[in-house]
Amino acid sequence: MRPEELYKYFLAVDGISTDTRTITSDCMFFALKGPNFDANQLAEEALKKGAKYAVMDNPKLITDSEKMLLVPDVLTALQGLASYHRHQIGLPIIALTGSNGKTTTKELIHAVLSKKYNTTATVGNLNNHIGVPLTLLSISEEADLAIVEMGANHQKEIEQLCEITLPDYGYITNFGKAHLEGFGGVEGVIKGKSELYDYLRENHKTVFVNADDTLQVEKSIGIDAVSFGINNPSAKVIIKEATAQPMVKVVYKGKEIQSQLTGKYNISNICAAIAIGEYFGVAPEEIQSAIEEYKPKNNRSQWMTTTNNKLLLDAYNANPSSMAVAVENFAQLSADNKMMILGDMFELGVESENEHLLLVEKVKQTPLSCYFVGKQFYQIKQESENLQFFEDFDILKKYLENEKTSGKTILIKGSRGMSLERLIDLL
Template sequence: MISALYTIFQQHPVVCTDSRNITPDCIFFALKGDNFNGNIYAKDALQKGAAYAIVDEEAYNTSEHTILVKDVLETLQQLANHHRKQLNIPIVSLTGSNGKTTTKELINVVLSKKFNTTATKGNLNNHIGVPLTLLSMDSTTEIGIVEMGANHREEITFLSSIAEPDYGYITNFGKAHLEGFGGIEGVILGKSELYDYLKVNNKFIFVNGDDPKQVERTHNATKYTFGSSEDNDVAIRFLSANPMVRATLNDVEIQSQLIGAYNFSNIAAAIAIGSYFGIPLNDIKDAVESYTPSNNRSQIINKDTNSIILDAYNANPTSMKAALDNFSNLTSTNKIAFLGDMFELGESAAKEHQFITDYVSSLNIDKVFLIGENFGKTSSTDNKIIIYPTFEELKANFPALKNSNLLIKGSRGMALERILELL
């Protein structure tokens, strides 16, 4: 079945999963979700120009251009794996608790200096996004870069079985998705499934030699290491982050447009991977220095008299603490932090939010606004901390700010970029 479908895919090599965004001559996969059934839109997709629609309910197999399968999602995943096998190109996969998308984009801009790359778009890094990324690669692709996300055990194992990566990198092990992983040890085991796949299949691992846990988890693996020590395959040193990260390799200074010391390891990984694949150092420097973050990830925005670090794409205890440490260490004055709830922490939610509430008291930050249901359950006697259980309460009491330096950080569901409209 897959081989026959692959023949059709070769003739119509564009896949769509949203009937609202049909491109002419594509193949529409009628995926299902908790609140939708893509089968319903198969006919509409065909009318909009799709060449074929893949369905898994007999009632919607009503045309010679519909193909009935047992399970549309499984078919999409199997087709992607079959396509990956035909590509015969190196695939670099990465996962981790924090910094995946930024690191993926940095790796992409570096490798693009020498190779025709295809990389995960945005954060399409799950059981649907990974297959779509693979299916977007074609005969012109020389290196594929696949980001893998996970919020529970065995997910990275499954995604690795689809993408079959030749190279892998884990950004870090942090306190993310604790609810699904069952704690930090579960996070380490879950993310390390990428290492497990690569080791069993005699593939290659890129390792941050400055991270003891990464070094420990890659013992006896075939690897290429980077870090501040000359003992690594490539020595990349941190210079400063006030506010943008500066690094050096072989006495060549690289000035990034990424804020925060926590972004150094992301930059270093891209530099190291570029070095491994033979990208000239001047091209690596040019690529890193030209990359600017987007999508609410560590963006610097100037609005009226205020300077804003917008990091509202996501948050967990590890990334929240890193962002606060960086903000505290900046030499700027009149520093104000707006922090939103961190999601998917399960039983750890109360403890982790109270920790942040207590922690900000010790930092060089003038005012801290804590927003959300979880932060609303915390307590503090520090006058610089103001707690609002809802965004609406913050909005109703929003202060007049001038000549201030702001940090906005919270989980995606908090949508704290709305604060920009209040300034």
């Protein structure tokens, strides 16, 4: 079944599902396969739960030829349908990738553009080879603009996502030490993320570039660019001032914009949203209100006050680059009784031990006490007055239950697999 044929069925449904636990009435269920499962076996269950159609690639399991739609490969069909839908709606799409700050930047851009347009954006972090098609298929005819976040952990993935999404605009937040195992090192990260630049250049599209990041400027040469920077005369959009003590504040067109985001690392995220808002004609006062109203969520740089402590929860994800700037920022904050709880960083491959060791050395350069948790950190544990190492979460949990920490300002950060948000109740 070709994408245009499948599209006729898509127009008759109300949403897409790839999980029988989240089936909605009259949706289209895509029976994806994984290393340990084959959702073709769950197609009948999906239909019983209310799905209107089930897209399958195992003819032996088709029991209802009207509701079970056979394709050669379900994942390819999902991606092809999404690309076909993108052609049909024809609206401008901004693609966004980078090692750190993708989701926060996406949400800031969404907040700013929504002041003037009916804007659709990636929900959460549905940013991979499955999530991007789902995002595209969620775009309605009423939308004016779409912001599509693209994640990758190996080369050629951004290239594939661009071929599906066909973006008109693009922005790369930064190149950092993320997914080193899949990319094959930092140079691999740069090459892989720059596939967005390659697409924009080859297709004569437009890029937004941080003029203060010389590497981004270099890699985006040859593309029609809208640049932004802090008091940078070479930039098209100039932000006059930017500070982060502790919340980011910028001055743009005479307006002092006080955000609810902490850390110097969020300055470029805010500036990108300002530049994109200006390019699309959002009024300065609307840009200001959008940024000032935006509150971080989903364990990303969230300030939380518990009965006993004040927490800076940044436990959604971590890599060497984001860890380093988080530690630097936290060390500079004006706050009493500061300490940190840092969890293992995943997907670093052969660089893992060295990168964890480098972070420990960085923490030692601060006057702060720190609890390191996870097998990677525990393997390089050191004797130190300010540092303690815990092999796993349960051991740290027992320690904190006995210690009854109070009166502290605590940074909590680690990779998603560490689930360090579980510490909230303990602190």
